Amino acid sequence: MIVKAIGWERSGPWVLGTLSFTLLVVLWEAAGRTGLAFTTVAPPPSQFLSMVVDSGFRVGLGSQASSLDEAILSTFGRVFAGMALAFAGALLTGTLIGLSRYATWCISPFLYVLAPIAPIAWIPLAIVVFGISNVTAVFIVFMGVYFILTIGTLAEIRRVPEEYLTVSGNLGASKWQRWVYVILPAILPGVFTLLRTNFIAAWMAVLVAEMVGMRDGLGAIIMMGRNLFNNELIMFGMLVIGISGFLVDRVLAFIGQRILWWRV
Amino acid sequence: MNSLNTVRRGAAAPTQVQPGPVFHLDHLTVNFPARKGVVPSPLQNLNLKIEAGRITTILGRSGCGKSTLLRALGGFIRPEDTGGVVYRQRFLTGPTPDIVMIFQENNLFPWLTVEGNVKFGLRFRQNDKRDQAQAVRDILASVDLKGAARQYPHELSGGMKQRTAIARALITRPAVLLLDEPFSALDISLKRHMHTLIRNLQEQTGTSMVMVTHDVEEAITVGDRVLVLGGDPAQILIDEDTISPGMRDRYSEEYLELQKKVENVIY
Structure with missing residues (x-):
């Protein structure tokens, strides 16, 4: 009925996507129940979900225990803060480089030398400087996204059609006005798409940071499960990470399609 | 060139059509900077006057320098100091709000x-x-x-x-509107519609227009004057007054005669 109402073209991906995902869960569950898989290593959904429900959605031991929504919120907060800062930073750096060639000469070496350093490699340094805190996690996310985004921003700026610049200059825009009213809107959708594709990198960076440093967040759930030999906790953590990541990607896709929709 | 007055950004736009030429190409030479020295464009020592308050169309094969010429008229490229574009008795040194350009796409x-x-x-x-x-x-x-x-x-x-x-x-x-093959991507009926529109707008506003095109019909029916640019270095091969109403009729004898003459030179 729903399929008929909104058409197969639009409903198809959802219907088939849900079906194939359900099939995976069913197979996994069946493998667990029939003894085909080691339930101690890969406990089926019914097992680890009931465990989490039984514990009242609280993860951890004693005073270190935190509720699941706190874990999700702190991970989201870190990843969004880091990505927002990286987005703003990339645009700012792009502006500096776009407006002044002296800035280009000064900044470029840093960009290309620091970009290849994996965000994980910054963790020890960050912990020493910022301690075990949210700042460390945000910093790691920032380092994981900022450089790639800045290099992408520069590429987007080079792609702005010559005509736009001529037209705006011709209509009397100053260098600064041209930046604000022409180049910035021209590159925003492209840079945002890059941000979306780099969300996975940011997501991984924050999880790693939480695994090795933080005491809370989704990454910490996995580590806690490992330390407690609790595979149900590990499975549950992985599931939550996957679903949260999926939801965030949908939100970013929505922003890309509805708010920054134009293509240059 | 430094001793001459130059047109500056923000100069007041003339509201009345002033008689006489709006542009005077005075030994215009354009070379493009390259890694080593310069790459010469077909525009070498070109002299030409373009009158105000009319539509001048420039025809030519691709690569003949017509687009380069248009960009020089807009002040978007810098010609060699041995000459240049004189706009209203002053050497043009850069873009001015007086002169506005329209491109084929990405406008x-x-x-x-x-x-x-x-x-x-x-x-x-x-x-x-x-x-x-x-x-x-x-x-x-x-x-x-x-x-x-x-x-x-x-x-x-x-x-x-x-x-x-x-x-x-x-x-x-603007005092001048420069059009760089603005209708090339349109189908023929839309094109003809635009031709009428642009002629009407020119009559209403008195704006001087210079349009570059490779479409002979477009050049003759829209233009008050048709120039054919060709050769290397570029020369004005044909310079025809097409202000007579007969030129707006694609079946009139004078139109067909000029079309034939132009096509013989271009193709």
């Missing part, structure tokens, strides 16, 4: 509506907001786009896009 900003694009023409000028809104309405009506004010460029046909670009250019009341 419009995709993130702005038709109205927003047209208003963009006034954004960097001092004027009253209410006057602005009225001016936008008037100009959109004159290019027959009143109903499309809230649409975005990707929702427009090619002809509507170019009409928006023309509206944005004309709302600034």
Whole structure:
């Protein structure tokens, strides 16, 4: 009925996507129940979900225990803060480089030398400087996204059609006005798409940071499960990470399609 | 060249058509900078006068230098110091709001509506907001786009896009409008519609226009004067007055005669 109402073209991906995902869960569950898989290593959904429900959605031991929504919120907060800062930073750096060639000469070496350093490699340094805190996690996310985004921003700026610049200059825009009213809107959708594709990198960076440093967040759930030999906790953590990541990607896709929709 | 007065950005736009030439190419030579030295363009020592208040069309094969010539007229490229473009008795040293250019594509900003694009023409000028809104309405009506004010460029046909670009250019009341193959991407019936429109707008506003095209019909029916550029270094091969009404009729004898003459030179 729903399929008929909104058409197969639009409903198809959802219907088939849900079906194939359900099939995976069913197979996994069946493998667990029939003894085909080691339930101690890969406990089926019914097992680890009931465990989490039984514990009242609280993860951890004693005073270190935190509720699941706190874990999700702190991970989201870190990843969004880091990505927002990286987005703003990339645009700012792009502006500096776009407006002044002296800035280009000064900044470029840093960009290309620091970009290849994996965000994980910054963790020890960050912990020493910022301690075990949210700042460390945000910093790691920032380092994981900022450089790639800045290099992408520069590429987007080079792609702005010559005509736009001529037209705006011709209509009397100053260098600064041209930046604000022409180049910035021209590159925003492209840079945002890059941000979306780099969300996975940011997501991984924050999880790693939480695994090795933080005491809370989704990454910490996995580590806690490992330390407690609790595979149900590990499975549950992985599931939550996957679903949260999926939801965030949908939100970013929505922003890309509805708010920054134009293509240059 | 330094001793001469130069046209500066922000110079007051003349509202009345002044008689005499609007452009005077005085030994115009354009070379493009390259890694080693320069790459010469076909424009070497070119002399030409272009009158004000008319449509001048420039025809020529690709690579003949016609687009380069147009960019030089707009002040977008810097010619060699041995000569240059004289605009209203002054050497042109850079773009000026007096002279506005329209391209074949990428004229419009995709993130702005038709109205927003047209208003963009006034954004960097001092004027009253209410006057602005009225001016936008008037100009959109004159290019027959009143109903499309809230649409975005990707929702427009090619002809509507170019009409928006023309509206944005004309709302600034420029003294000169430069058109670089503006209708090349349009189909033939839309093209002819645009030809009538551009002639009407020219008559209403008195704007001097220079249009570069490779379409012979377009050049003759739109232009008050047709120039054919060719050879290397480029020369004016044909220079014809096409102001007579017969030139607007594609079946008249004088039109066909000139078409034949031009095609013999170009093809």
